Amino acid sequence: MKAIVQRVTKASVSVDGELVSEIKRGLCIFLGISKDDKIEDVNYMAQKVLSIRLFDDEDEKRWMKSVKDLSLELLCISQFTLYHTWKGNKPDFRQAMPTEDSKKLYQAFLERVKTLHKPELVKDGIFGKVRSVLIENDGPVTVEIVSPLKDTKDKAELEEDEK
Structure with a gap:
């Protein structure tokens, strides 16, 4: 699981010209789910997103x-x-999780974040739709978070710890 996290003064998402969600100061999180992700990745990412000090x-x-x-x-x-x-010059998305499975893990991520934070402060776009995202980046601050099991170095360290 991978997240691109941006510190924002405000952000919004629209679908077909209709405003779906908007926030004021906080974080805008773009969440990618790989075909190998599990619920453990969801738990790690939810905790990490809420605890990073930006x-x-x-x-x-x-x-x-x-x-x-x-x-x-x-x-x-x-x-x-x-x-x-x-x-070549074309992106290939075979590493991404198929839509239906991905939707379940994305919903699990949202629920976990709401459980760990205040539910009314957690907003999202409509899954699977083409969206327009407006972001006023604060700083600018943009960071990447990758679930440790997806990072080769961390994976090797975890495997070494298990021995």
């Missing part, structure tokens, strides 16, 4: 507070294109 504290000390610490909003958007490879 915000200043009350004394303006940088990188001290998380979205959860400050009770900020999240806009979550599924994005299978994060799991692409290149076939």
Whole structure:
């Protein structure tokens, strides 16, 4: 599982010109689900997204507070294109999980984030639709989070720990 996380002053998602969701200050999360992802990846990503410290504290000390610490909003958007490879100049999405299975894990991610945070602060777009996303990036701050089982180095370390 992979997430591109952007710190935003505001963000919104529309489908066919209709506003679906919007947030003020918080995080916009583009979530990619690979064909190998499991519920353990969902749990890891939900916890990580809520705990990363991308915000200043009350004394303006940088990188001290998380979205959860400050009770900020999240806009979550599924994005299978994060799991692409290149076939010449054309993207190939065979590493992405098929739609129906992916939808289940995406919904599980949303539910887990809502359980760990305040449900009313967690918004999302419509799964599987072509969406228009407007983001006012704050900073700009954009980071990538990858479930440890997908990172070759971490996977090797985990396997070594199991021995």
